[in-house]
Amino acid sequence: PRVIELALKATDDGERTEAVSAVVQVCGRIADAGAQATPVLAAIGQNTGEKRALLLAALAQLGGQEALQAAVADTKSEDAAVQDAALAALAAWKDASAAEPLLSLARTTESTKPHVVALRGYFRLVGLPSGRSAEQTVQMYEDGIAVAKRPDEKRTALGGLAQLKHLAALRAVAKHLDDPDLQAEAAAAVAQIALPKDEKEQPLRGADVVGALKKAAEVTK
Numbered sequence: 001p002r003v004i005e006l007a008l009k010a011t012d013d014g015e016r017t018e019a020v021s022a023v024v025q026v027c028g029r030i031a032d033a034g035a036q037a038t039p040v041l042a043a044i045g046q047n048t049g050e051k052r053a054l055l056l057a058a059l060a061q062l063g064g065q066e067a068l069q070a071a072v073a074d075t076k077s078e079d080a081a082v083q084d085a086a087l088a089a090l091a092a093w094k095d096a097s098a099a100e101p102l103l104s105l106a107r108t109t110e111s112t113k114p115h116v117v118a119l120r121g122y123f124r125l126v127g128l129p130s131g132r133s134a135e136q137t138v139q140m141y142e143d144g145i146a147v148a149k150r151p152d153e154k155r156t157a158l159g160g161l162a163q164l165k166h167l168a169a170l171r172a173v174a175k176h177l178d179d180p181d182l183q184a185e186a187a188a189a190v191a192q193i194a195l196p197k198d199e200k201e202q203p204l205r206g207a208d209v210v211g212a213l214k215k216a217a218e219v220t221k
Contacts, residue, residue: 053085091121
């Protein structure tokens with residue numbers, strides 16, 4: 001609590017960054033991983049505005065279900081600064097547990113900036129190492145693409161899919177070879193997924209692979 005009290009006295013961005021780091025380091029020493037966010041959660045209930053925003057940034061690095069619920073709740077705050085901080089915290093979350101709340105926010109918000117922040121955060125979390133199957137990860141990327149309103153976010157998703165050496169990923173990116181705004185990225189992703197990086201790696205094989213490569217060759221410059 002003393003470290004949190006000192007952190008809340010930070011007056012500029014540099015000090016706040018250091019303060020968040022200090023809070024996370026001290027809370028990280030709590031032996032019970034599920035309780036590491038507890039001191040920050042206790043302080044959140046007593047603060048508003050910039051101080052609450054600082055605490056939300058710490059929650060993003062500590063994680064946990066209670067911390068996630070608190071951040072999601074604050075995305076509906078009447079304080080615009082707290083709303084923004086909660087969304088930024090979810091976008092920077094330490095693991096993919098914040099992915100679904102971010103996708104939900106991207107689906108429901110009507111404003112461009114929070115939509116973009118939520119979706120970029122979502123794609124970042126989908127790309128983190130996980131125990132999911134390749135098919136599940138591909139589906140998550142496709143769910144995000146379906147919500148995207150701008151080519152920029154779709155390109156981010158294609159870049160993530162390009163890292164997956166799997167037929168499901170190839171099929172997902174090949175769908176965008178007919179989109180003039182995404183052809184270049186889709187063609188590059190097809191090649192990256194289908195072709196081996198070196199002599200030790202096997203290429204993908206099959207009619208779908210051949211068809212996607214031919215189409216990519218036709219549309220790319």
